[in-house]
Amino acid sequence: MSICSYLWCLIISLSCVAPLSGNPAAVKEQISLKREKTITNIVNGVPTIDKKFFARINMPYRDKVCGGVVIDRWWVLTAARCVDHVSDHQYELRNVFIEIGNFTTGSQQKKTYKAKAIVIHPMYNLTTNSHDIALIKLVKRAPMFRVAELCSEPVEYGTEVGACGLGSTPARHPSPSASLHEIFLRGIFFSFASFFEIDFCPDDQVCTEPITDGASICNLDEGSPLYKLQCHSRAAECILGIASHFVASEHSEINCSGGSNFASVPHPYEWISETIVFDFLFNSGHLDRSF
Structure with a gap:
């Protein structure tokens, strides 16, 4: 591979990682606010048809x-x-x-x-x-x-990831959807969670926060997949986690718009x-x- 090709691949790889704003203390404080209540569907998602798995x-x-x-x-x-x-x-x-x-x-x-x-x-x-x-x-x-292929390694902190399920589409209507919906999240992964001392996200879990307000998993979506996205296409590349539960937002009427937790797939690979x-x-x- 030529040096130009290598640099181009490096630029593409780096562009797939979404930057996070704020310092570690602020990140920890924001996540703790979402931790007040946990309950156990995709909310505020978009229809998807390519998840054959x-x-x-x-x-x-x-x-x-x-x-x-x-x-x-x-x-x-x-x-x-x-x-x-x-x-x-x-x-x-x-x-x-x-x-x-x-x-x-x-x-x-x-x-x-x-x-x-x-x-x-x-x-x-x-x-x-x-x-x-x-x-x-x-x-x-x-x-x-x-x-589907399984991810054997976690992705970088702050990477945009996808999840799909049959939960309700809008946050205020908890009835399940008749079709598969997809949301996009930002991962707060265990390697950095340990660094920030975030105690609710151990190394066997993948913690996420919504990119779009109110996008989350909720009840009926337990067991649904979290996946790494192909660069620039948002197609699923490999399975990164399995929906475990979500952390409710204190501002959400039915508590379905906070952070979401997934059981890590690379950890028990x-x-x-x-x-x-x-x-x-x-x-x-x-x-x-x-x-």
């Missing part, structure tokens, strides 16, 4: 819906909080349904899959939101073109890979949840 997880016997992402033909990644109530009892497994397909308004191009096994991260803790990651094995394989490889090699068909 998105999955919707339905558990009608619990009246529960979550998001997810296809990461292998046999596996869907979601939040542990979405499936931590599912025991190894076959009745509950048989009643976990995963929809994969086109989530644009009015589309019927979706296929429903059943769950064969559920594997929750061994260090998952609902109280602290620690390691809020789970894997669902499908009974039948999903199409290869729907498989090895565990995710090893779980899938272990199942492939031994083909046990029934995985120990504590693996």
Whole structure:
């Protein structure tokens, strides 16, 4: 590569990182204000049609819906909080349904899959939101073109990232949307969170703040993907996190416009890979949840 080409690539890379204003103390103070109340949908998002990897997880016997992402033909990644109530009892497994397909308004191009096994991260803790990651094995394989790549490394502090889900579109109307919506956020990642001593964003989480006022995840979007964006195109490049919960804004009427927290994917990347490889090699068909 010539020196000119290298410099051009460097300029493009740097342009993908959105600058943050303010000093570390101010950043910490702003985030603490959003931390007053947490509850557990995309709000103030825009319609999106190119997220082929998105999955919707339905558990009608619990009246529960979550998001997810296809990461292998046999596996869907979601939040542990979405499936931590599912025991190894076959009745509950048989009643976990995963929809994969086109989530644009009015589309019927979706296929429903059943769950064969559920594997929750061994260090998952609902109280602290620690390691809020789970894997669902499908009974039948999903199409290869729907498989998303996982990010093995975090992106730089302040980088613009994307998230999608089926939550409500405007903040004041909490009913879920009929189509997939997308929002853009700015990441406050663990490497810098530690530097700023932000105590609510440990290294197994990705904390974000809205770029557009009121853009956030909310209830019904748990398990939905956060992704790194391709430079200058805003297309998803790799999966960076899984929606865990959001930090409510004190000025939001229904508390859905504050910062959003995601379980980090690069942090448990090895565990995710090893779980899938272990199942492939031994083909046990029934995985120990504590693996």
